[in-house]
Amino acid sequence: MIVAQRKPFAEIKEMLQGYNKVLNVGCGTCVSVCLTGGEKEVAVLNTELEMARRLDDDPIDIQGHTIERQCDREYLAELDSIIEEGKFDALMSMACGVGIQFLAERYPLIPTFPAVDTSGLAVNQTVGWYEERCRSCSQCVLGFTGGICPITMCAKRLLNGPCGGTNKGSCEISNDQPCAWFRIWERLSGQGRLDSIKKINTTRGWKDQAPRNLMQPGYKKPEKMVK
Amino acid sequence: MSTETHFNSESNLEKVLKSGQFAFTGELGPPRGTDVEEVKEKAKFLKGNVDAVNITDNQTAVVRMSSWAASLILIQEGLEPNYQMVCRDRNRLAMQADILGGSALGIRNMLCLSGDHQQFGDHPDAMGVFDIDSTQLIAMVKQMRDEGLFLNGNEIHQPPKMFIGAAANPFADPFEWRVHRLAKKIEAGADFIQTQCIYNMPKFREFVRLANEEGLTEKVYILAGVTPMKSVGMARYMKTKVPGMDVPDEIINRLKGVEKDKVAQEGINIACEQIEEFKEMKGVHGVHMMAIEWEHMVPEIAEQAKVLPRPVFS
Structure with a gap:
């Protein structure tokens, strides 16, 4: 699975400086399993932010919503009405780098901030311990x-x-x-x-030096992308 | 020696080894700045006492004057450099460019290394390149030299001339793998090997015995790595802090057993005894003397080790 670590609190707080109505979006898949960005972690971060901003005399209205997967349009769509009604001035994502980008892409007029640092493809060794493998x-x-x-x-x-x-x-x-x-x-x-x-393993060409796309045989890009 | 059929690189070290004489090489670390005099000062002690001088390449991942530039200073001073190149700091384009440039300006020996990990150095957050590894680097230089082809197969106009060196550490784990790795480096194209500093003689004897048994010492020249201990502290540090280093307690005890002002001389005595054994050891063709920041002692060490005068070829 993809694993990520929550960013230091000070960095998150700094990013949200000047924003007063924020939606923090969790992801119910990989980052939930590695205890970084699921429903529970969204709630914890929101509470910390509320308290810190109150102490600064600069209150923030921060709401949370966790969807099944942020890397999938089908699940992102359920945010449309929430975001339209909420009139948020910023979004925060606790998904991996893929999910954060897909969220930002769907709502291009609203600033979107990452609450986590994505750190690799890992195995779950024991609860709370994840080891990079790929x-x-x-x-x-x-x-x-x-x-x-x-x-x-x-x-x-x-x-x-x-x-x-x-x-x-x-x-x-x-x-x-x-x-x-x-x-x-x-x-x-x-x-x-x-x-x-x-045997000598000869020099290899690196295949990850430019953005990669996967298109399965028999499939093609749609002529027009639907949201 | 299979190396006799190789392209003549015009290297002095190659001539010494091919003539069947016991080689003696030295080492010089470039300065952490632009001071040419510092290089010349160190070189002064090595001139006439060694066949070639390894010029380290950002050793221990600490930034220094580039190894090819310091190599050129050595050539100007009338010494022969052994240009070290690590895989950590350059990709295949930069490596091939530096090989061409080095050869164009008279560098005739290269030592191909993986390089210490950047985490050990003065820029621990740097990106390690490791585009190719040391075995692949050896193969690349050989292809450039012998086939006149770049790594991608394109032709080189006037290929480089290089006597190709590689490193071997007989003391890293797993021990039984070390001879296989040596075999891989020879197959890739190494002409000569310089080993890690040797302190554990029984283990080294066993390594050479296995290499002899596999016929490897018929295919490559092996220079045994020697670093004289300057102090008990240095010996302890090498034993406990340097990965892949094997310092038996008997070395430390022997240094501890002499008066304080005689420890350095005892270190030299140990080194010279090792060299005497290497001279007689089947499968060993020379010694690589790494007198780290102790270049001024090399004339004395060479004298005591009875490796002078060095051969001169017209």
């Missing part, structure tokens, strides 16, 4: 690396590791960070597949 690089190498991603987990994105800096199974950058290539070696060793990495 950089969505568009060319998966997991087949020859024993199912461990060096693009994500190796701090140098090496394709012919481990480097000389590997430190008793940890990465040179930190004892808390496992060395991806040490783990790859261990796993392939256990599977009797070390030949997979004895």
Whole structure:
């Protein structure tokens, strides 16, 4: 899933300076699961903002509404009437970067602010602990690396590791960070597949250096986009 | 040696190794500024005492005078540089451009490295490039030199001449993988190897034995890395703080066992004993002396290690 972290409160407060009627939009999917931007977190942030602005003698009217997914027009549509009636002077989103942009795009006349920093594609290790596993690089190498991603987990994105800096199974950058290539070696060793990495992995072209679009076979862009 | 069939790079280091003599290389870190005199001062101590001088490339991810620029100063001073290039700071375009420029201005040796992670340096928030890795860099330089082709396959008008170096750390984990990684670097095109600083001699002997067994030392020249310990503190720091470094307690105890003003000399004694063993070790073709910020001691160390005079080719 996509994981995100709430921005520091001071940064959020600063962004909303000068705005007095705000709708904070939560997202019920990934950011809810990682305890960052769901219904509960929207309520908590709104309360904090109300209290802080009251203390500043500059009250804010901030409302909250959480939809199923901010990256989907079908769900965003339910905000249309709320936003029209609410006469908000700003929107805030607690969705990932994708959701924030889709919300801003739907209401181009209203300033939209992010309340979270999106931090990657991660697994849920235990409640509250999420570990990045994929950089969505568009060319998966997991087949020859024993199912461990060096693009994500190796701090140098090496394709012919481990480097000389590997430190008793940890990465040179930190004892808390496992060395991806040490783990790859261990796993392939256990599977009797070390030949997979004895071959030189030649230079690869990076496929994520320009904005990417996915169009499935048999589909095409509509001639006119409907809101 | 398979390297004998390679393109002649005109490198002095290559000539020393091909002539079957025991090579002795040094190292010089460029200044953190524009002071040419600082480079010349360090170079003075290395001139005539080593076959080539590694010029580090933003070592430990700290910004310094660029390694190709310092390499050119060395050429002007009559020394031969071994131009270090890391994958951290340049993409494939900048790398190929610097290889062409370096070769055009007389650089004849290159050491291809991944580079310490930027987090260790003075700009820890910098974006690490790592467009290609060190094995891929070796292959790229070889392709440029031997096939006269850029990485994309386009032809180079007047290809570069380079004697291609790579690093090996016999002490990083997993130990049994290290020989395979060495084999990969040789297959990619390395002509010579300079190893991480060696303190654990039994482990290094085992590494070389495995490399001999795999036939690797017939395909590449191996220069054993030596850094004399200046103090007990340095030895402790290397043991505990430097990733991939293996300093046995016996080294620390030996340094602790002498009077305080004799510790540095004891460090040199240990280094010279190592060098004596390397001279006799099958599969080792020279020593890379990394006397870090201790360049002025190199003449004395070279003298004591009995590696002088260095060979001269007309």
